[in-house]
Amino acid sequence: MSDVITIRAKTIEEAVSKASEHLKISPQKIQFEVIDEGYRGLFRKRPAIIQVFVRKSVRKEEESPTTVDILSAPSKAKIQSEYGTVWVKDGKIFCKNGSYQYAMLTPCDGLTLTVNGQAVTGTTIVAEEDVIDLELHNHLRETKISLTVSEDQMQVLLEIVPGYSITRSLKDMPPSRELTLEVMETRTVKTSITEEMVYQELEKIGVKMGIEHDEIKRACRSREPIKCVIAKGYDPIPGRDGVFELVSQKRREEKEQFIITDTVDWKERFSLPSVQAGEVIGYPVAAKPGVNGWNVFGHEVPAPEVKELTVLTGTGTILHGENRKLVATEAGRIKITQHPNNTLGFSIIPQYVHNDNVNIRTGNIRFHGDVFILGNVEDGMIVEAGGNLHILGRVSNATVRTGGDSVINGAVTGSTIICGYSNLVWDNMLPHFKSTYELIIQLINAIRQLESNKSFSRQDIAKMGLQPLIKLLTEVKFKELPSHIRKISGFAKNDKEIFDSEMQLIVDFLEKAFLYFHPLVSDLGQMESLVARMESIIFAAEFDSNKKMNINVQSLTNSKVISAWDVEVERFCYGSNIQAKGTVRVKEQLRGGQVEAGHFVKVKEIGSISGSSAVVWVTNSDGYVQADQVWPDTMIRIAQLTKKFIHEESSVFMRINDQGSLVLR
Incomplete structure (x- = not known):
């Protein structure tokens, strides 16, 4: 070198x-x-x-x-x-x-x-x-400023990066044979932005409203880079859609008659309290328009549109007088159905009170409203309630089916309990109903396109009707439509009691139009009306399917329980099968049988020392199983991961961790 x-x-x-x-x-x-x-x-x-x-x-x-x-x-x-x-x-x-x-x-x-x-x-x-x-090389960096208007033109963001100067001087150094020079640097912040300059920039871009003078002053005095909002528009004040107001404060505060658990949200589980015939339930309150706002450029920003409340009266209700008060024409519990466009449907679910046991002498009970049984339900009997069900006694070797919640104060032995039956039916039928709705819309659009074609003859439709064209399109382009309609028809015929007359008319029209190609289906107006009615039913079905129908029983022995949401057993569960979309709680022992829940299962003790095996399954991957004691031969499954217990375990909290593994605690 x-x-x-x-x-x-x-x-x-x-x-x-x-x-x-x-x-x-x-x-x-x-x-x-x-x-x-x-x-x-x-x-x-x-x-x-x-x-x-x-x-x-x-x-x-x-x-x-x-x-x-x-x-x-x-x-x-x-x-x-x-x-x-x-x-x-x-x-x-x-x-x-x-x-x-x-x-x-x-x-x-x-x-x-x-x-x-x-x-x-x-x-x-x-x-x-x-x-x-x-x-010596000195350096000067100018101050940077930028103004940004938000996409909605409701804010102006000011960003200032102060400039600076670097002054260098030569460092004194003692005599040396070989010397490397060194410099010293002095950095001085220099901001050249004034408040007046910011106001001029705002004026250039046309900002007129909501200028924040204090923020401008703070930004111009800052010695560090700063971002701040220096102009804010005035947000519109939303109005209020039309609402339904209950007449009585007592009605607003009243809860339903029987409680399943203190943690249940009553607003999700029940509608309005019970009423008597002739009682005024409430009245619609007009919508209140909002107040328009202004953006930073001084342009008016309209407040969101409000919707007036539309009240639809069903069984047992009428609108009376100039104030359109909702009046019950019969006694029962109010049922509210929510429809699109701020529309509420009201009807009265009647209530039936049975003062004795249900047995061969009294016969089975089938009632489309709420049912209160003050005695027991004995062997071989059937109880079906369209609404809620409350049984004060026990249920033995019987079948109980409800459209709402079920509370059974006594023991349940050898019986089948199904809660929220209509919800469970709709869970299976709704996919076919929605597919049918979408296919019919596509079919209507296809007919509209054909009508706009010059080579298409409208005279043929006028003479022969729509049936030949509907049949042709169904057989060629919409082949899956008849299959969905047959599924819907099967559900409607097997469970007639859970579908109202409106639904029965829709099913009848679907069969005539797309299975039998009936000549009464003569124009597109009929099909468009059908689509509108189906849309309303889909909205109501989805709304109802979100209601949490629950079962509360004293104990279960060799029984089958299906719930549209939660199941709570106050004491023990022996040799029974439970299926719940929500959660399952057993406050004492769970021995034998199978339990399936959507979210979690909480039990004091699973299995037994004598080897009474049990299977517990939580279908959601973020669910869990919690138990104070788990005995051998118990199988617990979370989503698709399963563990069989060989030894006794205590304080079990089984879940899937972030790595996708099944953990015990």
Whole structure:
């Protein structure tokens, strides 16, 4: 390896001689390259410059440090003066020549070093006769400002990045044979943005409303980068849709007659309280329009439109008088059905009270409203309630089916309990109903397109009706439509009691139009009316399917329970099968049988010491099973992951962790 040094002198020969003296080697051993031959005129002189290449090994061999060490102290001082030095004082560079060697100077970042008019980028030799100039590089960055209007034109965001200046000065350094320059930097924040400039920018882009003067002042005074909202529009104030107001405060505060669990949200489970015939239930309250707002440009922002309440009266209700008060024409519990476009349907579900046991003597009970049984339900009997069901006694070897909630205060043995039956039916039927609705819309659009075709003859439709065209489209393009309609028809015929007359009329029209191609289906207006009615039913079915129908029983033995939402067993569950869309709670023992829940299962004890096996399954992957005690032969499943217990376990909380593994606690 070799070093490169730069030598300046009057001539090339003198530069070689200076290099020889500096390096302590003979001129013949010096390797150099001529950078500038120099010039000496009458009025202008330019030094000769050479670059000398020196092998490091040669320098080390010829420096002879051993000889220096044996010299006396006075000799050392003499030798020290033989070497050139360079130093910095008060921002200026000074140098002193040595007898045998010149000082060496290296520039640093942040300045430009020139020696005798030549810029220096690396290490160079300097002498007293050299003209050394220095230029410090100062830096100035301007302040940046930007204004951004939000997409909705309701806000203006100001961003300011203050500018700054960097002033450099040369650091004083003591004399040295080899010196690397250093600079000191002073950074000063300089913001050139004034409040007046911000106001001018706002005026340029047309901002007129909601200017935040304090925020502008704060931003302009900030010494750090800042973002702030300097203009805000006035948001529109939403109005209120039309609502239904109950007449009586007592009615508003009243809860349903029987409670399943304190944690249940009553608003989700029940509608309005029971009423008597002739009682005023309430009245619709007109919608209240909102107040328009203004954006930052001074343009009006309309408030959201409000919808008036539409009240539809069903069985047992009428609207009376100028104020359109809703009046019950018979006693029972109010049922509310929610429809699109802020529409509520009201009807009265009658209530039936059975003061005795249900047995062969009294016969089965089938009632489309709420049912209250003050006794037991005995062997072989059937109880069906369209609404809620409350049984004060026990149920033995019987079948109970309800459209609403079920509470059984006594033990249930060898029986089948189905709660929220209509919801469960709709769970299976709704996909077919929605597919039919969508296909009919597509079929109507296809007919509309054909009518707009010039080659299509409307006279044929006028003579023969729509049936041939509907049949052709059904058989060619909409082949799956009849299959869905047959599924719907099957559900409607098997469970007639849970479908109202409106639904029965829709099923009848579907069969005539797309299965039998009946001539009474004569124009598109009929089909469009059908679609509108189906849309209303889909909305109501989806609304009803979200209602949480629950079962609460004292105990279960060798029984089957199906719930549209939760199941709660106050004591034990032996050898029974439970299926719930929501949760299952058993406050004591769960022995034998199978339990399936959507969200979680909580049990005090699963299985038994004698080996009574049980299967517990939570279908949702984010669900869990919690038990104080789990005995061997118990199988617990979360989603698709299963664990069979070989040994007794306590304080079990089984779930799937973030890594997708089944964990016990």
